[in-house]
Amino acid sequence: MVYKIVKKLIFCFICLMCFRADAQDTNATDLPEVWDLQTCLNYARKNNIKINSLRLSKKSSEQNLLLARAAILPDLYGSANQTLRHVETGGGSSSGSYGLSTSWTLYNGGYLKTNIRQQDLLMQQANMSVLEQENDLTLQITQAYLNILLDKESVVYSRDLVYTSTAQLEQARERYKAGSIARRDVVQFEAQLANDQYTLTSSENAQRQDLLALKQLLQLPHETNVDIAKPDTVIAEVVIPSLEQVRHYALQNRPEVKNSELGLQSAQLGLDKAQAGYKPALTVGANLGTSYAGNSSYNASLGQLGDNFSQQIGVTLSVPIFTKRTNKTNVELAKINIDQANLTLENTRTVLSQTVEQAYIKAVNAQSQYKAAAEQFQYSKEVYRIANEELRLGAANVYDFYQQRNSYVQALQQYIQAKYNAALSVGIYDFYSGIPMKL
Template sequence: MSMQVAWKQVRVAVTLVLTTGLSATYAQNTVSAVSPGSGTRAANRLNLQQCIDVAQQNNIQIRQGRLTIANSDLQLRQARLNMLPTAVFQGNQSINGGRSINPQSNEFVQQTINSSSFQLNTSATLYNGGVLRSTIKQNEVALQAGQQELNATQNNVSLTVAQNYLNVLVGTEQLAVAQRQAEVTRAQLERTQRLVNAGSAPEANLYELRATLAGNELDIVTAQNTLDLAKVSLLQAMNVPINQDFEVEPISVPDPGLDPYTASVQQLYDVASTNLPEVKGADLRVKSATLGVQVAKGGLYPTLSLNGNLSTIYSSAASAATLNGQSTQTTIGFIVDPVTGANIPINASTPGYDRTGISYGSQLSNNFSQSASLFLRVPIFQGNLSRNRITTAKIQQQNAELTALNTRLTLRQQIETAYTSMRAGANRYRATQAQVASLEKAFQVAESRLNAGAINATDYSIAKTNLDRARNSLVQAKYDYVFRTKILDYYQNKPLSFN
């Protein structure tokens, strides 16, 4: 199994150690050490948690997830505010010229009128089929689901950084192995050179060892290139430029024990299905979709609301009449004198009035009115709109249930794969460990026989190459097996520890 495949399960294993927080000062110093756009470094060594902190701050998906939570929180607060009564104030100021209607008396007048009107309307929903309360509950659950999904995103980002961090550690250790291999070959070459000069060994051995050393130096170059690429991947996972000169702190990984893992697949699944944020988020989405069905069903019920209104008006054409003590005589008809036959006029006295304007404040006070009403809205037929909304909500509920089911199915498959891989890793480590022990003894024998002139350099190179390959395989097998056990520890909600 390739190293890339071996580390896929590691992404899940290290989430607990990745999410432990540091102090604010420590995190700030970390970001200043490796930050976006920085061409220089303040520190040349980073540990795993420092890399995680930088990635958490720079990752775009996490920032988007936080914005999603902020939007969900805003929707929840708005849903709660929708329970409160609404109030709207309206004001109007107008000027009409020519033939206009006096808003005070509703009479036509031929003058320029300056008028004002003010209204305050309020409304409170008394009953609407529980839509408001169900909407609040739905938004509360949606906010919780968003928080769990953000936790899952943060874990994924942390695990990606950890995977690349571990690749750097493996590359560093393999580079050290390649350098030690070259040093052994170089020492043997010097020893053989002295033997050749003394006439105790054939010159052909020098050529064989020089070819072996050249191969070792090529292995060093290959290991260095692999390490450089691993560092680039780590920096990219942290979302910082690759022009960073840094080293990573090693993780203390002891030689793994080969005791059988105590938990079964079912036990691992039972614990993981109640702790992973992906599962919690999927379950909360199902609950939110169920509440969405209740919201949609509320559209079938009547809506009862209480409305209130306060209003007043002002008109510059409004005036008040006041008696001035004068009167006007007006002939309204005649009667005939029966004696003379003359027409005698009949006069009527009309009292005189003075017209004065009404002040602004007096008009607002005199024209002030209030009203209250109950409004009942009963849906009878709306083109089947409400029932179609219910059907859509039920489809969304079923889709959320299938998503939650698929999340659990994927989790079970991951646990089964991780458990099987752990057992395979144990077998591989055990076999590789035995192989290295045997090849070390074989190499010691070959080295002694070469120094004694009993074998040629070709046989020595073969023994050394076999040992070098086995040691590289042992490095991979060691990290592979240890972290496969940590994957299973993660599913059991255990803290990650290498002690």
């Protein structure tokens, strides 16, 4: 019998382990192999720990609001007391009392209604905090995503350079065997190939590091492999809205400003609540009760319950006369909170205004740099093409060729960096005007 029970327990344990493994495999397969920017943003908004913690804070605020609304309703309590008494000489007695009581605050200087409005504002603030964190995370993820795109493009052109250098080295060796170039020219090609391979390795390492940074921002499990999708085009040159237009929108709509405005309104309601302490409070209460006592019979006990049934109703008026400075202190503290909230709002608007202006300057400068880099790259590309052709025909000096090649590589790097910098800078500036982040 014991053997059968142990066998069943082992079987259940194995089934449980298999179920957990299947669940983990399912969770792993639910994640995409290749992530585009929108997938990254959606996943982060849903799974980020800090955002979810703020959502829980919002739920707590919702419960506080429900509690504040319920405070204006009357309460109702029931009570029951039963006592049995036994005497050693024999016999005994019993007694009991039962009742219902209620109280209802009719007036307390408007404290309860003001508290409802304040709790509603606090709930709205909690929601704004969630939106603030989502916006911050959006910018971080977008920057990390564009860094990876830059790395990918750098890897591609680094591989092209290695491929080209390898072909040029092979050609140089053939020409050296034919006696048309010196050994030092071959060594120059070998050195350039080694340098290009080093650049390729550095680009691949940078890509791995930036992929890890994105993975950490997404808070993905460590065993998850992450790769990103490369868009068909990266928008680097668009019409930039005016600074005043974007600044006006941001100051009117950004969640950090709304959060500070709600904080000021909440502080003002806190003053109303403190001033309510100077006003009288009016409460109505009612009570129903009955009791019995003794060692009488069951029918007699029922009779006592009927005879002892009582009803009571009363009104209580409480007028604060001397509260040992409690009310005055509460009012002064509430005024300080209002001043602090005003400063917070002013600082939030100032910081946001400066941030938008910085984003505007970066966007304008980034676009100008992108245009200049694109033009320079086209010229360098053509010069490099001509130098390649001259080298192939044996009409170019090796050192002159590498001078043109280095100019081309530098122009290419500047062009790629300028393109993604412009895309990021313009995207961030548009983000402050309410346009969703996109490439």
